[in-house]
Amino acid sequence: MSRAFLIVMDSVGIGGARDAASFFNDGRPDTGANTVAHVAQACAEGRAEEGRSGFLHMPALDRLGLGAAVRLASGAATPGLEAVPEGAWGAANEVSKGKDTPSGHWELAGVPVPWDWGYFPDRQNSFPPDLVAFVAQAAGTDGLLGNCHASGTNIIEELGDAHIRSGWPICYTSVDSVFQIAAHETHFGLDRLLQLCQDIAPRLHAMKIGRVIARPFTGENGQFFRTPNRRDFAIEPPAPTLLDWAYEAGRVTHAIGKIGDIFSHRGITHLHKGKGDADLMEHLLRLGAEAEDGSLTFANFVEFDSLWGHRRNVSGYARALEWFDQGAARFLKTLRPGDLAIFTADHGNDPTWAGTDHTRERVPVLAAGLGAARLGQLAFVDVAATLAAHLGVPAQGAGRSFLTQTGLKAVL
Ligand SMILES: O=P(O)(O)O[C@H]1O[C@H](CO)[C@@H](O)[C@H]1O
Ligand SMILES: [Mn+2]
Numbered sequence: 001m002s003r004a005f006l007i008v009m010d011s012v013g014i015g016g017a018r019d020a021a022s023f024f025n026d027g028r029p030d031t032g033a034n035t036v037a038h039v040a041q042a043c044a045e046g047r048a049e050e051g052r053s054g055f056l057h058m059p060a061l062d063r064l065g066l067g068a069a070v071r072l073a074s075g076a077a078t079p080g081l082e083a084v085p086e087g088a089w090g091a092a093n094e095v096s097k098g099k100d101t102p103s104g105h106w107e108l109a110g111v112p113v114p115w116d117w118g119y120f121p122d123r124q125n126s127f128p129p130d131l132v133a134f135v136a137q138a139a140g141t142d143g144l145l146g147n148c149h150a151s152g153t154n155i156i157e158e159l160g161d162a163h164i165r166s167g168w169p170i171c172y173t174s175v176d177s178v179f180q181i182a183a184h185e186t187h188f189g190l191d192r193l194l195q196l197c198q199d200i201a202p203r204l205h206a207m208k209i210g211r212v213i214a215r216p217f218t219g220e221n222g223q224f225f226r227t228p229n230r231r232d233f234a235i236e237p238p239a240p241t242l243l244d245w246a247y248e249a250g251r252v253t254h255a256i257g258k259i260g261d262i263f264s265h266r267g268i269t270h271l272h273k274g275k276g277d278a279d280l281m282e283h284l285l286r287l288g289a290e291a292e293d294g295s296l297t298f299a300n301f302v303e304f305d306s307l308w309g310h311r312r313n314v315s316g317y318a319r320a321l322e323w324f325d326q327g328a329a330r331f332l333k334t335l336r337p338g339d340l341a342i343f344t345a346d347h348g349n350d351p352t353w354a355g356t357d358h359t360r361e362r363v364p365v366l367a368a369g370l371g372a373a374r375l376g377q378l379a380f381v382d383v384a385a386t387l388a389a390h391l392g393v394p395a396q397g398a399g400r401s402f403l404t405q406t407g408l409k410a411v412l
């Protein structure tokens with residue numbers, strides 16, 4: 001038997017989404033947003049020189065077909081990413097109506113989101129009064145701070161001192177279907193913050209708000225820093241996903257990083273978490289060497305998105321891509337004959353774009369273990385169907401395995 005690896009590079013989109021015009025950042029449509037192409041172009045033009053220099057250098061993923069996938073999805077130029085692909089490569093389009101992390105991951109795992117997410121569209125006074133009262137009561141406070149759309153790093157800078165003085169939690173949202181609570185790890189208490197998020201989550205989920213997110217931070221006197229103790233309390237996926245299919249078939253499933261939270265901890269045998277993507281890469285390398293025959297390893301690397309995309313930091317995004325590529329090269333060496341590894345993404349977050357939110361984009365699908373093949377235009381659900389076919393576990397839903405599409409078979 002052989003193993004399957006699904007590795008999500010959070011927000012590493014490649015442009016060209018069919019419905020980009022229906023998604024917005026600061027009122028501007030996402031048409032033309034292209035995370036990888038715009039980072040590569042910025043690098044080539046000397047606009048991404050902090051802590052790195054020159055053309056975007058991602059030889060391992062480019063050899064699998066990254067540059068070719070960008071050009072297929074969007075026709076954009078990809079300076080520095082011009083290898084002749086040796087992997088199986090394509091570009092996948094999302095059908096779920098949200099450009100958020102759960103929507104992207106669930107659909108990659110075979111389950112598009114069948115409902116309309118709830119949102120808080122007003123940028124100020126975003127939450128209805130009865131919800132504000134409910135959350136304050138659950139927190140044991142007389143009120144809440146924030147109650148607006150915000151970037152998480154900006155809002156703790158603005159309201160961190162007031163939070164420490166008043167003891168009130170900082171509640172904010174974004175264009176995504178989220179209710180986020182920032183609170184100080186010691187002044188408010190980490191356990192208390194996590195408990196508060198867990199307590200209020202059922203009410204938010206009933207409003208089809210996808211996630212309640214705990215955003216703990218530390219620091220004093222206007223200097224505040226988020227800690228790695230973020231927790232997402234997400235709605236359960238609407239149907240069994242690839243993780244459930246494999247788990248129910250008796251396979252070992254490994255979840256690296258946020259995957260546990262995103263899938264409400266369903267269908268997971270072992271959870272591997274860390275303080276940052278460097279820890280997660282160590283988990284991936286270890287599982288590349290040690291994961292059981294017939295197992296599924298599903299990883300999410302979040303820092304492209306959380307540290308650089310939302311912060312619109314192009315150099316940082318480029319550094320993260322280059323760092324990840326080195327890890328990917330090491331990981332690929334751990335694969336055994338018959339293994340299948342797919343690198344992909346859940347949405348875009350173009351650091352050259354307006355606003356601070358995700359961007360609607362296609363995503364790369366780069367497979368190692370199948371030889372060279374142009375997979376062409378794919379659906380997100382094809383990723384799950386392919387991995388299920390590879391593992392020999394029953395798949396559900398509309399996905400089409402590209403093992404059969406291309407006539408390729410993993411070497412079993
Ligand atoms: O600005 P921060 O707090 O990182 O928030 C971002 O993280 C949320 C969840 O991924 C997104 O909806 C976006 O608002
Ligand atoms: Mn994401």
Ligand SMILES: [Mn+2]
Pocket residue numbers: 305306310358
């Ligand atoms: Mn994000």
